[in-house]
Structures are given as C-alpha cells and as structure tokens.
Amino acid sequence: MNDQIIWILGSTKNLDLPYPIRWISSEKELPKEDCFAIALDLNNLQNYFEKVTALRQRKTYRFTPIFYLGKSDRFHADIFDGELDKESQTVALAIHERIQLIPFTGVLEDRELFLLSYLFTRSTLMVHGHLTPSFTNGISFPLLKVLFGENNGVDEWNFLQNMVSRDLLFQEKLVDEIQTCPSCHSGLLNYKNACPNCHSIDIQVQQFIHCFSCGNIEPSTRFLRQERLICPRCNAKLRHIGMDYDKPLEDKSCNQCGFYFLDAEVIIICMNCSKNTPPENLVARRLYIYKLTKHGEFLARGIEKKIQTHFNNFFAFIEFEAFFSIIKWQIKLATRYKDLHFSVLALKITNEEELLNELGVFHTEKLLAEFYERLRHVFRDSDLASHGENFVLFFLPMTDEQGCQVLLNRIQEFSKQQKLSMSEKKLIVHMGFITSEEVTKSQQDAEYLIANLHSRIDSA
Structure with missing residues (x-):
C-alpha cells in the first residue's frame, strides 16, 4: 500500500x-x-x-x-x-x-476461518478472556465480540474449545476457572445455605451445650439461668466443661423445623434459568489464553493439504488388539450365559476425498468435526471404540438388534442433514452391525465377526 x-x-x-x-x-x-x-x-x-x-x-x-x-x-x-x-x-x-498471504476465499463468511486469518496477520496476537458479570455465561472474549459483533449469538468458550479439539488453536496458559449451570451454561449462580433436614434457608448460627447428665442438646441461651448454666431438662448445674458438659460441633439451627446441624446444605440456583443444581453437578469451564497453531496457520494461508481432524480427536480409542481380545472374551461369555448380550457396530465415511476436492481442507474438517462431535454424544461411556484403516468399531455392551437399529437411525438422520451452507455436499456414512445372538447362533469367531462387518459396511 x-x-x-x-x-x-x-x-x-x-x-x-x-x-x-x-x-x-x-x-x-x-x-x-x-x-x-x-x-x-x-x-x-x-x-x-x-x-x-x-x-x-x-x-x-x-x-x-x-x-x-x-x-x-x-x-x-x-x-x-x-x-x-x-x-x-x-x-x-x-x-x-x-x-x-491470505487467499480470502470464504474468509469473511466463516467465523472460524476469519479468526484464524486475523490471528495469522498478527503474529504475536493471542485470544484473551476474562470473567465478568456483564454476560450470562460469566466469560467474555473481547476480541471475538469485536470481530463477530457484540450480539453474535456464539457461545464463545465452546467456540474456542471446539477449535482447540481440531488443533486450530492451542491453550497457551490457564488463567481462571468458572463453575457454570449444566442446563444453560450460565456463570451467574446464587449460592444459598439451607437446612439439610427441611431445606429452608431460615437458619441461624448459635452456640450449643450438651449436658452429660441427661444428654440434652440445646442452644446455650436456654441453659442460662441467673448467670449460671443449668440444664433446662434435668436441672443439673453445669460447672466444669468436659466434666459436666461440652460444646458440640453443631453450631447452626433451623428456625422452621428446629433441626441442629454442623454443615449447611448448599443450594445453587442459576440466575439465568432458575434451575437448582447440586454443587457436584456444576460444569467447570476453564479459561485459557489461546494461540494459533501451525495447522491453523496453514489453513488460514490455504496451504494445508491434509485433513488433521480424525475420530481420535473426539473418542478415547483402545488398541485394536485389546479390542479384539475383548470381543473374543465376550463371545465366550455370551455363548455360556444367555442373558449376556452385546453388539459390534462398524462405521465408515466413504466420500472424504470427494469432500476434500470440492470444499477444501478447512470446510471438510469443519464438517467432519461437527459430525464427530454429534456422534460422540450418541454413544455411552460404557461403549468401547477402536479403529482400523478408514473405519471405526464400537463395542456396545447389553445392546440388542433393536438398540443397534435405533442407534443407526439416529446417526443416519443427522449425517444426512449435515452439510455446509456453501455446498449441497453431504457426508456419506456406511454402517453395519452384528449382534452376539447372531454370532453365537452361527458359531462365528472374532475373526469372522470383523470380516463380516467389513462386508456389511462395504455393501451398505
């Protein structure tokens, strides 16, 4: 210029x-x-x-x-x-x-690509955030608000974490953490102390006395009589602490039900959606400083040619040998114990290269990442995953044919709906499954089971 x-x-x-x-x-x-x-x-x-x-x-x-x-x-x-x-x-x-150095093709239309390109043009720039009561989620990333507009409708924390999971951004430094509502992810929470018996917040702190003579426990004010400590139940004179009486650890009482207690129940109410949440169910969101990765830089410059987003970014895979051993063991159990059953599901994306040629690396990765993220929420924590060349296997304990069919329908439904607005191209997903009932009836071994699944996804 x-x-x-x-x-x-x-x-x-x-x-x-x-x-x-x-x-x-x-x-x-x-x-x-x-x-x-x-x-x-x-x-x-x-x-x-x-x-x-x-x-x-x-x-x-x-x-x-x-x-x-x-x-x-x-x-x-x-x-x-x-x-x-x-x-x-x-x-x-x-x-x-x-x-x-930026190709500018689709940069301004896609928020992720725009952010990557902006960070690339500023070689030392990083994305900073801070905790604030000004927004319901309790977190603000000023740079994102400037680039996307203040009322952008984006869950900024989730947006950045999604880019981290795809190796587009790197978490440079942990800054802070905030507990959020599991329903709406708001960070504006109201903490209340309540009676663990009746859950009323009408409680007060006071000192208690425990009479050794009759075992009576009451607030200390009820023991005071003419400047002496006298038990209101048995009229015993309490002169020496540790011999006649002691002071219990309980230091709170409920004005509604009269219950005495040490630790109050913590009630957490979301100020955004008004839902109550136990402390152990809160969702922690960690606040980081985010930095552009080499993969993100190459995508911004349009020089990345290989897809880096794969299944293992979203699933905890076990080695195929271990997965294979588990299947062999489960076949033996299912053969001996009829009430035990399982299924093995295979999944393969068949048009990855076609998408890559038409959409380019960035948009193909984005489409795949959205699919993997939705797929991750379909499976249970008890399901096991492994992978071979260009396909993924899932071991589904206590899942019969009907359960597998429901699972397949859900995956097919959102895979058909999923596409980029810039193109009519969709993911083509081939799937197949086999149940333990089918395996035991035909007396198949684990090797035959895997081969059978291969043929089913190839012919799907």
Missing part, C-alpha cells in the same frame, strides 16, 4: 511521529475502500469498544491495523494492534504483508 497514512479519530494535537497522519472527527470521514491504518484517541472516546466493533463489521476494514492513543482497558488490549508510537508504521506494514 503506497499511501501509508495513519488516520487518527479524535481532537487534533501535535504528535512527534516519523510518518504521515491525518486527523478526523468521525469514522464517516474514513476512505470507503480501506486505509493503511487507523488510531483512536481514547482520551476523547467514551465508547471506543463500540467504535472498533463497528469498524470491524465493515468488510474493507476487517483486517485494517487499529492503534490507540491514551490509556486502554487491560481487558481490551488485544482488540488493538498496540499504542500509537514511532514503531506503529512498521507494525502496520508487517500486518499488511501477512494480509497478502
């Missing part, structure tokens, strides 16, 4: 800078077809976050370097390309050089 002027939005003042600048009072004065760089004078802008967001929504300014004058909020540091100083022109030139 020959015209290397930095446009500054704010009130004119003298700046000692070694490059040309131009002052403007409104973003409307900016060139329509992009400019070399922009700077915002934060001393005169109360709503600078909204200004940067509005600029990033303009197609020609999606990647334009934006600097600042004054003092920026530490949480918003990564929405700028740094403070305006004598080196800003050099920084802007480096960004423009990297912009030239």
